[in-house]
Amino acid sequence: MTREELKRKAQALPLSPGVYIMMNEAGEVIYVGKSRALKNRVSQYFANLASHTGKTRTMVSQIDHFDYILADSEFEALVLECSLIKRHKPRYNILLKDDKGYPYIRLSVQERYPRFSLVSRVAEDGARYFGPYGSRSSSREIIQTVSSALRLPTCRKKFPRDIGKERPCLNHHIGTCDGWCREELTAAEYHVRIEHAIHLLDGKFSEVEAELEREMQQASQELRFEQAAELRDRLQAIRLLGIRQKVVANTRGDTDVIGVHQVQLKYGFVVLHYLEGALAERDTELVTIPVEEEKASVLSALLKQYYGGRGHLPKWIYLPLDFEDREEVERMLTEAAGYKVSLLVPKRGSKLELIRLANKNAEEETERAISKEERQSQLMTLLGSMLGLKTLPFRIEAYDISNTGAADIVGAMTVFQDGKPLKRDYRRFRLKELDGPDDYASMDQVLTRRFRRYRERNEKFNVLPDLILMDGGLGQVGVACRVLAQVGLAIPVFGMVKDHRHRTRGLVAPDGREIGLQSQPAVFTLVGRIQEETHRFAIEYHRASHAKSTVASALEEIPGVGEARRQVLLKQFKSLKAIREADYETLCQVVPKQVAQSVYQHFNKTDVTDDQKEKGKSVCE
Numbered sequence: 025m026t027r028e029e030l031k032r033k034a035q036a037l038p039l040s041p042g043v044y045i046m047m048n049e050a051g052e053v054i055y056v057g058k059s060r061a062l063k064n065r066v067s068q069y070f071a072n073l074a075s076h077t078g079k080t081r082t083m084v085s086q087i088d089h090f091d092y093i094l095a096d097s098e099f100e101a102l103v104l105e106c107s108l109i110k111r112h113k114p115r116y117n118i119l120l121k122d123d124k125g126y127p128y129i130r131l132s133v134q135e136r137y138p139r140f141s142l143v144s145r146v147a148e149d150g151a152r153y154f155g156p157y158g159s160r161s162s163s164r165e166i167i168q169t170v171s172s173a174l175r176l177p178t179c180r181k182k183f184p185r186d187i188g189k190e191r192p193c194l195n196h197h198i199g200t201c202d203g204w205c206r207e208e209l210t211a212a213e214y215h216v217r218i219e220h221a222i223h224l225l226d227g228k229f230s231e232v233e234a235e236l237e238r239e240m241q242q243a244s245q246e247l248r249f250e251q252a253a254e255l256r257d258r259l260q261a262i263r264l265l266g267i268r269q270k271v272v273a274n275t276r277g278d279t280d281v282i283g284v285h286q287v288q289l290k291y292g293f294v295v296l297h298y299l300e301g302a303l304a305e306r307d308t309e310l311v312t313i314p315v316e317e318e319k320a321s322v323l324s325a326l327l328k329q330y331y332g333g334r335g336h337l338p339k340w341i342y343l344p345l346d347f348e349d350r351e352e353v354e355r356m357l358t359e360a361a362g363y364k365v366s367l368l369v370p371k372r373g374s375k376l377e378l379i380r381l382a383n384k385n386a387e388e389e390t391e392r393a394i395s396k397e398e399r400q401s402q403l404m405t406l407l408g409s410m411l412g413l414k415t416l417p418f419r420i421e422a423y424d425i426s427n428t429g430a431a432d433i434v435g436a437m438t439v440f441q442d443g444k445p446l447k448r449d450y451r452r453f454r455l456k457e458l459d460g461p462d463d464y465a466s467m468d469q470v471l472t473r474r475f476r477r478y479r480e481r482n483e484k485f486n487v488l489p490d491l492i493l494m495d496g497g498l499g500q501v502g503v504a505c506r507v508l509a510q511v512g513l514a515i516p517v518f519g520m521v522k523d524h525r526h527r528t529r530g531l532v533a534p535d536g537r538e539i540g541l542q543s544q545p546a547v548f549t550l551v552g553r554i555q556e557e558t559h560r561f562a563i564e565y566h567r568a569s570h571a572k573s574t575v576a577s578a579l580e581e582i583p584g585v586g587e588a589r590r591q592v593l594l595k596q597f598k599s600l601k602a603i604r605e606a607d608y609e610t611l612c613q614v615v616p617k618q619v620a621q622s623v624y625q626h627f628n629k630t631d632v633t634d635d636q637k638e639k640g641k642s643v644c645e
Contacts, residue, residue: 279299536582
């Protein structure tokens with residue numbers, strides 16, 4: 025729609041409460057807002073563009089069309105707005121990075137070997153939940169402390185799958201885990217420890233201490249001094265945990281105090297959690313607002329983001345300033361909690377002092393974070409100056425190819441934003457229709473697919489980099505420049521070259537100039553990190569791809585096993601080893617009798633016996 029068409033549509037809106045949804049040409053939701061009078065609010069966007077700030081003008085310039093939903097009241101519009109923002113995560117709305125607030129510790133007691141994890145909400149899944157706790161950091165520390173005190177595993181091994189497969193990891197050798205991957209330990213012993221963990225998280229320290237005391241005395245009397253010493257150490261660790269647990273366990277807080285500090289378009293947002301008058305925990309967040317708004321509107325948006333969908337809410341929330349829809353937000357939180365939640369703006373006394381403390385925390389966090397960002401900005405400025413770039417390289421894309429001969433050729437794209445890896449934007453490419461391991465042809469295919477998808481407005485490739493780094497020399501740079509010219513894009517490209525020890529040496533420009541990095545350690549470290557990360561990402565994808573094709577190749581040799589059967593077998597057994605070790609009866613549960621017989625005979629080099637056929641008959645039929 026043209027600007028005039030948007031303006032006319034906005035002026036035709038009713039003077040009623042509701043929600044408006046701004047969308048770009050690709051149909052993406054870029055902003056969601058609410059208003060008690062839709063016509064007045066939406067018309068402001070298209071009435072006088074000169075009165076808007078630069079970022080607001082940028083947002084408005086991307087609006088191709090908009091939709092709206094009428095509501096019976098401003099409160100109903102508020103609830104709908106929160107729901108839509110959470111669903112679409114529009115780029116021009118104020119968004120917290122993740123779901124912070126009151127986390128729970130989850131124990132998967134429904135599994136044979138229960139493990140701890142951290143979650144935001146309680147689910148009806150048969151697991152045990154503890155909390156909510158004051159913050160994610162304290163919850164992680166509690167998990168670590170309980171696991172260490174009881175010598176439970178915190179590694180990524182899966183039990184019983186990984187029992188007896190490898191030597192115990194470092195945790196066992198430093199005494200924080202008893203090495204449950206060893207075959208000599210039993211599931212029964214593991215469950216005893218888990219019961220102790222449940223008692224500890226329930227606050228029943230005396231019961232666990234008494235049981236361990238008895239075991240320690242008995243081991244000592246039976247002259248099992250090494251085991252007695254281990255029990256003594258575990259008992260001491262649990263006593264220390266008990267002291268700390270009294271401080272942080274269930275710090276869900278009856279009072280939250282909000283602090284906000286603004287530096288240009290950056291806001292430090294701090295929540296101090298108080299329990300019975302004592303400070304229990306602190307949450308902090310640095311938010312960059314996408315379009316300029318009043319401080320009160322920002323506070324309102326942050327509160328709705330932070331408390332929306334929480335399982336537990338404080339009874340009192342002290343605010344540093346009032347905002348327009350405070351009563352509606354208070355009502356929304358009260359209905360969510362099932363009890364009265366009060367949003368208060370202290371004006372004097374001890375409560376105002378709490379606000380000042382929260383604001384001071386917000387100021388310190390904001391200034392510290394901005395100092396860090398300034399250092400990153402200086403690094404980007406230095407890199408841009410060394411390369412002669414017109415735009416600072418805040419977003420860098422790097423590319424690498426990995427292959428084994430002519431098979432399983434893959435490409436990898438990593439993204440670094442503000443000098444840090446942005447893993448959600450990493451992309452992988454499986455390359456086909458190549459005659460052999462030609463790195464130049466492979467890179468041509470990768471870059472062509474990447475930038476054509478940008479031209480096609482593919483949402484996974486809709487952001488362009490400020491700088492492209494190729495893992496390789498002048499040849500790879502030439503490939504990238506040629507592809508960019510073909511798709512009509514102008515992006516700076518440099519190659520990351522290595523020395524004879526396979527370490528990053530410098531960057532090579534399209535004209536063949538090599539730019540040394542050793543004189544600038546920060547830039548040298550950044551480029552080296554990008555090159556290593558891109559190579560790692562490419563290698564990992566290649567190994568996974570190669571392993572998958574190896575399995576498929578092994579199964580292709582079996583008569584009667586086509587593509588569909590291979591997929592069924594891999595989905596059920598997960599690996600070639602599991603298929604190889606499966607007995608005839610188990611295979612019959614997955615594929616027809618004749619196919620199961622072919623698979624079994626192929627891997628066991630022997631025919632299926634009559635006894636096996638009889639056992640598998642009922643299963644296969």
